[in-house]
Amino acid sequence: SMASLNLVEVLRVADSLKHLKRTGWVKCGVPEPETVAGHMYRMAVLAWSLKGELPGIDIDRCLKMSLVHDIGEAIVGDITPHCGISDADKYNSEKAALDAIAAMAPNGAGAEWAQLWAEYEAHATPEAKVVKQLDKFDMIAQAFDYELKYGIDLGQFFDSTTKCFHSEPFVAWNRDLRKRREESLAAKK
Numbered sequence: 001s002m003a004s005l006n007l008v009e010v011l012r013v014a015d016s017l018k019h020l021k022r023t024g025w026v027k028c029g030v031p032e033p034e035t036v037a038g039h040m041y042r043m044a045v046l047a048w049s050l051k052g053e054l055p056g057i058d059i060d061r062c063l064k065m066s067l068v069h070d071i072g073e074a075i076v077g078d079i080t081p082h083c084g085i086s087d088a089d090k091y092n093s094e095k096a097a098l099d100a101i102a103a104m105a106p107n108g109a110g111a112e113w114a115q116l117w118a119e120y121e122a123h124a125t126p127e128a129k130v131v132k133q134l135d136k137f138d139m140i141a142q143a144f145d146y147e148l149k150y151g152i153d154l155g156q157f158f159d160s161t162t163k164c165f166h167s168e169p170f171v172a173w174n175r176d177l178r179k180r181r182e183e184s185l186a187a188k189k
Helices: 002-019 023-027 036-049 059-067 086-105 105-120 126-150 157-158 170-188
Strands: none
Touching: 002 036, 002 059, 002 086, 002 126, 002 157, 002 170, 023 105, 036 059, 036 126, 086 105, 126 157, 126 170
């Protein structure tokens, strides 16, 4: 049936995200880099942990947005600012990927995935602004973890995110993480 055919396609999308290593870490020589799915999963767990803490924010929506914000990478790959692709081209190719994935998803779920992705990309809602900060915080937390684990300098990820945090608890999380990083760098000297 059509539904089971589509389910196979959706599984294939999820499978490719489970195995797609995040480009930034690969380029920096991280020995066992996380995958795109791993990154989205941890963001979703973080979002869920904020339930009831952010007045006026729909955390279930943030959780869902976390789980789909990079889903287009299943088709286009993980494009970073260093890949030499314009923002417009990146957006258009990811939007086409989202439309293709949305068309496969059973029970109208795909329309919601496409909507949440567009909302995230546009930073259009309070939830999108929360998930953007979650995305950047997860990245620097991961960078710090890799620095400790592998002794690699991933300072570029900290440099590129200095202006990304503008609401609580992300401002505090960011401050604490950077303080821990400074202490760990000082201890190495």
